[in-house]
Amino acid sequence: MDDTLLAGLNPEQRAAVTLPRESALVLAGAGSGKTRVLTTRIAHLIRTRQASPLGILAVTFTNKAAREMMTRLAGMMPINTRGMWVGTFHGLCNRLLRAHHREAGLPSLFQILDSQDQQAAIKRVLRAMGADEERYPARQVAFFINGNKDDGVRAAQVNPWDAASRAMVGFYQAYEAQCQREGVVDFAELLLRSYELLRDNDMLRAHYADRFGFILVDEFQDTNRLQYEWLKLLAAPTSAVFAVGDDDQSIYAFRGARVGNMRLFETEFKVRQVIRLEQNYRSQGNILDAANALISNNSGRLGKNLWTEAGQGEPIRVYEAGTDMDEAGFIVEEIRALHGEGMHLSDIALLYRSNAQSRVLEQFIFNAGLPYRVYGGLRFFERLEVKHALAWLRLAASPDDDGAFLRVVNFPPRGIGARSLELVQQQAISQGIPMTVAAAGIKLAGKAASGMADFLARVAQLRDVRGRVELGELVEEALRLSGLLAHYQAERDGAERVENLEELVSAAASFNNDSELDDLAAFLSHASLEAGEREAGAGQDALQLMTVHSAKGLEFHAVFVTGLEEGLFPHENSLSENDGLEEERRLMYVAVTRARQRLYLTRSGSRMLHGQIRYGLRSRFIDEVPENLCRFTGPVQQTPRDFPSAWATHREEPGRGQPIRTPLPGSFGGGPSSDAGLPFRIGQNVKHARFGSGVILAAEGQGEDARVQVNFRDAGTKWLALAYAKLSAD
DNA sequence: TACATCTTTATTTTT
DNA sequence: TAAAGATGTA
Numbered sequence: 165m166d167d168t169l170l171a172g173l174n175p176e177q178r179a180a181v182t183l184p185r186e187s188a189l190v191l192a193g194a195g196s197g198k199t200r201v202l203t204t205r206i207a208h209l210i211r212t213r214q215a216s217p218l219g220i221l222a223v224t225f226t227n228k229a230a231r232e233m234m235t236r237l238a239g240m241m242p243i244n245t246r247g248m249w250v251g252t253f254h255g256l257c258n259r260l261l262r263a264h265h266r267e268a269g270l271p272s273l274f275q276i277l278d279s280q281d282q283q284a285a286i287k288r289v290l291r292a293m294g295a296d297e298e299r300y301p302a303r304q305v306a307f308f309i310n311g312n313k314d315d316g317v318r319a320a321q322v323n324p325w326d327a328a329s330r331a332m333v334g335f336y337q338a339y340e341a342q343c344q345r346e347g348v349v350d351f352a353e354l355l356l357r358s359y360e361l362l363r364d365n366d367m368l369r370a371h372y373a374d375r376f377g378f379i380l381v382d383e384f385q386d387t388n389r390l391q392y393e394w395l396k397l398l399a400a401p402t403s404a405v406f407a408v409g410d411d412d413q414s415i416y417a418f419r420g421a422r423v424g425n426m427r428l429f430e431t432e433f434k435v436r437q438v439i440r441l442e443q444n445y446r447s448q449g450n451i452l453d454a455a456n457a458l459i460s461n462n463s464g465r466l467g468k469n470l471w472t473e474a475g476q477g478e479p480i481r482v483y484e485a486g487t488d489m490d491e492a493g494f495i496v497e498e499i500r501a502l503h504g505e506g507m508h509l510s511d512i513a514l515l516y517r518s519n520a521q522s523r524v525l526e527q528f529i530f531n532a533g534l535p536y537r538v539y540g541g542l543r544f545f546e547r548l549e550v551k552h553a554l555a556w557l558r559l560a561a562s563p564d565d566d567g568a569f570l571r572v573v574n575f576p577p578r579g580i581g582a583r584s585l586e587l588v589q590q591q592a593i594s595q596g597i598p599m600t601v602a603a604a605g606i607k608l609a610g611k612a613a614s615g616m617a618d619f620l621a622r623v624a625q626l627r628d629v630r631g632r633v634e635l636g637e638l639v640e641e642a643l644r645l646s647g648l649l650a651h652y653q654a655e656r657d658g659a660e661r662v663e664n665l666e667e668l669v670s671a672a673a674s675f676n677n678d679s680e681l682d683d684l685a686a687f688l689s690h691a692s693l694e695a696g697e698r699e700a701g702a703g704q705d706a707l708q709l710m711t712v713h714s715a716k717g718l719e720f721h722a723v724f725v726t727g728l729e730e731g732l733f734p735h736e737n738s739l740s741e742n743d744g745l746e747e748e749r750r751l752m753y754v755a756v757t758r759a760r761q762r763l764y765l766t767r768s769g770s771r772m773l774h775g776q777i778r779y780g781l782r783s784r785f786i787d788e789v790p791e792n793l794c795r796f797t798g799p800v801q802q803t804p805r806d807f808p809s810a811w812a813t814h815r816e817e818p819g820r821g822q823p824i825r826t827p828l829p830g831s832f833g834g835g836p837s838s839d840a841g842l843p844f845r846i847g848q849n850v851k852h853a854r855f856g857s858g859v860i861l862a863a864e865g866q867g868e869d870a871r872v873q874v875n876f877r878d879a880g881t882k883w884l885a886l887a888y889a890k891l892s893a894d
Numbered sequence: 895t896a897c898a899t900c901t902t903t904a905t906t907t908t909t
Numbered sequence: 910t911a912a913a914g915a916t917g918t919a
Contacts, residue, residue: 226908254909278909351909386908419907518905523910540907574895581895693909713906735905751906774904775910 169208169240173201180406180439181205185214185377187405187433189384189426193470194455194757195446195719198408199229202380203236205406209378210243217243221376221398222250225383227694229717230255233382246678249376253391254351254693257358261349262681262689264368268361271347273561273685275568276692280546282306282350285567289339292593300331308332309339313352314388314420316359346598347564355390362397373400384409384429388420392428405433411466412459415713415751417743426466444470444757446719448477451756451763454789459753461788462746470757478762479795482786485768486799488727492528494799495724495766499534499707502722502762509535511721513708515755517733520773521726522709529707539710544696549652549661550668554691556642560626561684564598573603576651578615584608622646635683636673643669712755723759725752728767729780730861752785765789781861850874851894855882 170178177197180190181204192198206222209215224230230251238245249256258276261268277285286302286309289295308329312322319337324330343349349357362369379399381387384407387395399405407429414423430438444452452470459465481498485491499512514525519540529536544550552575558568574580592602600623603616622645629641643649643665652658652665677686698714708720712733727733733752738744756763765786770779851857858874861881872891875881884891 252909276909279907354909416907418905520904520910577895579895695909711906732905737905747906772910 169204169211173197173204174443176439176441176443177201177204180441181208183404183406183439185402185404187399187403187429187435188407188437188439189430189433189435190406190408190439190441191466191468192408192410192441193444193468194410194413194754195444196441196470197445198382198410198441199232199236201441202382202406202408203233203240206233206237206378206380207240211241215378217245217248219375220248220250220378220380221256222248222380223256223382223395224250224252225386227252227255229382252693253394254354257354257394258689258693259679260358260361260372261354262679262685264361264365267365267368268357269344270349270357271562271564273347273682275348275558275562275565276354276689277343277348277350277567278546278692278695279306279351280551281348281567281692284571285342285346285348285350286335286339288566288570289335289342292589293335293338295331295335299328300335305332305335305339309336310350310352311420312336313350313356314390316356316390316393318356342566345564345596346566347562348567352390355394359390359394359397362394369397372398373403376400376403378404378406380406380408382408385411385414385423385426386416386421387425389422389425392422392425396432399433405429407433410468412462412468412750413716413754415716415747415754417747418741438466440468442468442470444472446760447472447757448474448761450476450478450480450793451759454480454763454793455753455756457790457793458749458756458785458788462749480789480793481762481764482789482794482796483764483766484782484796484798485766486770488524488768488771489528490799491726491766491768492524495525495726495764496528496532496534498724498764499529500532503534507721509705509707512724513710513715513718513720513722513758514724514726515710515712515715515758516726517712517735517751518727519711521732524772525709525726529709534707535705536707536709539698539708539714541698543698544664544667544671545691546695547661547664549648549664550691552648553639553642553646553665553668554688556623556626556646556648557639557684557688559600559623560630560638560642561688563600566592566599569599569603572646573599573619574615576647578618579611580608580615580619581612584612584616630684634673635675635677635687636669638684639669639672712751715758716754719758719760721760722762722764723755724764724766725755726766727771728765728783728786729771730783731778731780732771732773733783733785749785749788765794779861849894850891852884853890857894 170181173181177200180188180201190201192201202222206220209220210217222233224233234245234250237243251259261270261274265272265274283302283306286305290297290300290302290305319333319340322329322333322336324333343353362372376398379395381395386409395405407426409426411423411426414421417423429435449472452472456469483491483494485494495514499509502512503509516522516525522538526536526538545554552572555568555571558565559572570585573585587608588599588603588606591606592599595602600620604620607613608616626642626645630638633641649662649665652661655661672687675683675687675690677683679686681689712725734745734748738748767782767786770777849857849859852874855874861873861875872886873881873883874891
């Protein structure tokens, strides 16, 4: 009776979909039909009456993935998606906490801080404590706090190991107290709170564990420790947890993800068999072979080899440019050719390791008159004017929200300066009351006093309006009362901001609240948890530019992986982190597996970075792709004497011989002819009294400040000042 | 308070 | 390079 659902699934997919009620780990390779398996299993469970829609919990990391799952489900069967628990970890935790806010120790209208808000809140804590913000920058404190929360560790449970960590713990503690006072929670807190809620409340836990007989988790390799523990709490002994993930695509360790959770899951949830989805429906053979070869250099993998029924396809094109402009020029030419052959521009992606690299590419693409779209800009709800408007709404919802108060109390300007706010803050702290309340009962200097009175009156009016009108109208009223709209209308370059504010009104008006929450609270949650699409670019058919990270989960006909240079990709910072290089390699694996038909790997001998020219060697990741899959090209031949010897040295490194390379211009100072007076060249072999022999990788600075980066055979890579280091030709 | 100028710093990012 | 943050000036 289930034939329509199962039709077209390969044996492994079918096995995963129809697995009996037990916990399972599905190793889903890139392009192996993971989402299909996930949604089909849900549909299958419902159709075969093993579960009711209400008995299923499906967790994802992104709203996009959650939406996609919902859409596909709705396409498979006529079910009421309402009431189904399909969502992100954060979204589901929010739902849980709203439903049980009292037990969780939160006000019913608690607000959610996004990362910006959190950083601002931390800054206030630091100021209030008179902390040395040079030594303890807010972003580092945030990193500390979030890191601990992601591990499920409260301030009181941290064991400080030195003075600095002791200070950090102090900040953490004060920050927790401040958040509690103000009725706000940050992202990590959503998880930690609901974890604690379930942990400390047997009745509640039993209720949910009983309800959710089937739990499905997407992107399991990205779970952090807390998320894993949360799942453990929620899963009853009889629950079947269906974990889908790919250890080879774990690229978020830097924000707390633990690939190790997959192995842990296998043992702790008594997984009887690991199902591997290795048939790939996306890429052609050469691309998969390249990916497989590349990732085989990593250790400790769960093991997986992608294959396809499609043919080998085209060779992988490797282009080694002299300069970043040369690289960009090549890319533009290739795009033109592909486009000329009828490929849509939106089917072509330019990937890079770090955002700064997009600049040259954009410049060239723009000059070529090609439409493009860069991912990674501000999102809608992160825009300044939108945040301001939201702050007014937050104040209307909750008087305790000092963060919101501080954001807009003097914006648009109404004569309330730092001095006045200091007084208000003092009063608020000493009496333990929110700033809105303190502000009402305090005497300020003339201009500030009237400004404050005006502000408070407007907030009161907005509160009054709330509850009497529809959400859209409320937002409109907020814009009017706050004077934000008028302010931006009067501003010379305010047109776009005005547009965004108007868009906010229509977003609110058309907001469909599918929760039990009141409209405003739901809308504010939505604004924090789903900040909106990344910046939309030009027309429909546009080239896609993005970091490799943001390309995860996407696919394109043609993919350019650019900037494949040592130091950049793999990034130099990663080499000092443990498991850093392997994570970079997984990142490369993700990049490569985005391509369907055509894959380009490009690099450049020199590159403008941070306003300076940097020289980099070919990335080891290029070398890890078997030569026979590649077709190498380079710029028009340079004269041989400009050719540095770096290749010769590099070629000796473990691995294999290199195919014929085109030479690269490599000399200090940025141009082929500006190295006069400098004793060394890139790629030259040198000797150091202490570090022994090595090869020059890069150079920067002039004269006195000139520094070179040397890769020593025994001592590793170091930067040395030419003025001091005793280097000699070797 | 607003604007100008200087300094600092530079992976990756979702919620 | 170029953006953000801090500090200084009118």
